[in-house]
Amino acid sequence: MIFQNEPGFPGSSHDSPGGVDLGRVWTSVAAEVWRRHPGRIERTAARLLRSPGLARALVTTPSLLLPWLISTVVVFGAGALISIGPGQPLVWLFAPAAAAVGIAFAYGPGIDPAWELSSSCAVSHRMVLLTRAVAVFVLNSVLGLLASAASGAAVALTFGWLLPMTAVSALALAAAVAARSAVVGAGAGVAAWVITVLAGQSASGQLTASVANAHAYPPYLLVAVCCAAIVMYAVRPERGLM
Amino acid sequence: MNVVLTGIHRSFGKNNAVDGVSLELGPGVFGLLGPNGAGKTSLLRMLATVLPPSSGDILLLERDPRGPAARREIRRRLGYLPQSLGYYPSFTVVEFIEYFALLKEMPSAAVPNAVAAAVERVDLGAKAKAKLRTLSGGMLRRVGIAQAIVNDPDLLLLDEPTAGLDPEQRVQFRALLRSLGETATVIVSTHLVEDVGTACSEVALMSAGKIVFRGTPDELTARGAGRGVGDAPLERGYSAVLSAARS
Numbered sequence: 001m002i003f004q005n006e007p008g009f010p011g012s013s014h015d016s017p018g019g020v021d022l023g024r025v026w027t028s029v030a031a032e033v034w035r036r037h038p039g040r041i042e043r044t045a046a047r048l049l050r051s052p053g054l055a056r057a058l059v060t061t062p063s064l065l066l067p068w069l070i071s072t073v074v075v076f077g078a079g080a081l082i083s084i085g086p087g088q089p090l091v092w093l094f095a096p097a098a099a100a101v102g103i104a105f106a107y108g109p110g111i112d113p114a115w116e117l118s119s120s121c122a123v124s125h126r127m128v129l130l131t132r133a134v135a136v137f138v139l140n141s142v143l144g145l146l147a148s149a150a151s152g153a154a155v156a157l158t159f160g161w162l163l164p165m166t167a168v169s170a171l172a173l174a175a176a177v178a179a180r181s182a183v184v185g186a187g188a189g190v191a192a193w194v195i196t197v198l199a200g201q202s203a204s205g206q207l208t209a210s211v212a213n214a215h216a217y218p219p220y221l222l223v224a225v226c227c228a229a230i231v232m233y234a235v236r237p238e239r240g241l242m
Numbered sequence: 243m244n245v246v247l248t249g250i251h252r253s254f255g256k257n258n259a260v261d262g263v264s265l266e267l268g269p270g271v272f273g274l275l276g277p278n279g280a281g282k283t284s285l286l287r288m289l290a291t292v293l294p295p296s297s298g299d300i301l302l303l304e305r306d307p308r309g310p311a312a313r314r315e316i317r318r319r320l321g322y323l324p325q326s327l328g329y330y331p332s333f334t335v336v337e338f339i340e341y342f343a344l345l346k347e348m349p350s351a352a353v354p355n356a357v358a359a360a361v362e363r364v365d366l367g368a369k370a371k372a373k374l375r376t377l378s379g380g381m382l383r384r385v386g387i388a389q390a391i392v393n394d395p396d397l398l399l400l401d402e403p404t405a406g407l408d409p410e411q412r413v414q415f416r417a418l419l420r421s422l423g424e425t426a427t428v429i430v431s432t433h434l435v436e437d438v439g440t441a442c443s444e445v446a447l448m449s450a451g452k453i454v455f456r457g458t459p460d461e462l463t464a465r466g467a468g469r470g471v472g473d474a475p476l477e478r479g480y481s482a483v484l485s486a487a488r489s
Contacts, residue, residue: 034371053345115328117322117324117389121342122346
């Protein structure tokens with residue numbers, strides 16, 4: 001028999017002759033047998049994020065294989081971008097944006113098969129996206145640390161890109177949880193990163209030279225156009241603001 | 243009233259997907275019929291708070307979904323089965339339903355029992371620990387139904403829920419719908435008129451973004467007397483109303 005409407009399920013009220021609701025008993029037994037016991041990381045994350053749903057999203061992020069692979073490739077690609085153009089504030093500011101767009105694409109409506117369903121849930125899908133970004137950076141940082149232990153070639157990428165971005169994304173998520181707004185969290189992350197990069201450039205006297213470099217104008221313009229296009233795409237009516 | 247729509251419009255470019263729909267619905271099973279492209283899915287997506295209307299007002303569970311706090315509360319009490327529901331292949335049946343129960347902000351302590359009850363209601367107990375990648379299309383559809391009902395929703399939106407179900411499963415599913423409709427507002431979008439005839443207390447027929455008929459299944463059947471085409475009386479009523487709307 002399928003789609004049962006039997007005792008123990010909502011809408012039913014039949015008890016056994018002994019007054020015991022056998023259906024309810026069976027459901028409790030099944031619940032106990034099927035119950036998944038969250039690990040320590042998930043329990044801790046649930047407390048910190050004040051949401052078991054976000055904690056579950058955090059720990060299951062790598063299990064969504066295709067989005068995970070795309071995100072990882074983008075994150076390492078952005079890291080490589082930084083190593084190609086060191087000293088350019090443009091590159092330092094553009095790289096996190098490229099990584100964020102890549103992660104948003106990988107775990108967004110284009111790739112995530114259950115995106116539509118997630119969008120109808122009480123936990124904001126933007127918060128879920130922010131959580132997934134943290135998971136991507138944390139796990140890649142761990143991989144980076146392991147690679148650094150094995151080879152010095154990975155040290156710059158790990159300590160110059162992966163670990164700082166992990167900190168920034170964690171800060172963004174913390175701000176988002178505190179403010180109950182993913183937009184506020186993303187803003188806090190961006191602000192922290194921009195201040196850090198520009199402060200570092202100013203301290204070393206490179207900022208003025210980089211900004212005044214005429215050769216940098218075309219890429220600056222390109223980035224500005226890309227950012228404008230992303231904003232327009234994000235807020236267009238068909239996407240919805242709900 | 244759990245659903246109050248006033249002059250809802252939704253356009254995609256120059257295409258009016260939903261064109262001036264007004265509805266008021268309380269508890270019961272409400273069937274949304276119409277041909278492909280009639281606007282059923284767009285209307286359902288707006289009710290699921292996934293898609294905002296271009297214009298018009300929506301009240302769901304006596305709240306306006308435009309406000310973030312109200313929208314969050316609506317979503318806690320909402321069940322939604324999209325037309326094309328994607329799955330995470332590496333999740334088990336229980337893990338998938340549990341994940342969405344948590345995203346619906348159900349209390350953690352209530353989740354295991356609610357998941358077990360939902361799994362049993364769609365008779366997937368034998369597959370509870372199976373990975374989704376191993377299930378058939380009909381079973382996956384039942385997983386989708388289970389995640390939609392796991393929070394015992396006050397507003398349940400089902401888009402083509404019987405797609406992929408075999409005849410026996412469809413009969414049982416209709417019984418489940420009637421049971422759910424005793425307390426909740428259940429809106430079923432389908433192009434299968436037999437689903438509507440046996441499960442729904444009321445039905446609306448959409449064509450070109452507009453509601454061109456609203457009444458009971460019997461009233462729709464009566465519209466087809468001596469007119470329309472189809473094997474079943476309800477199908478003849480459906481085709482007669484649709485022909486009249488198009489002419």
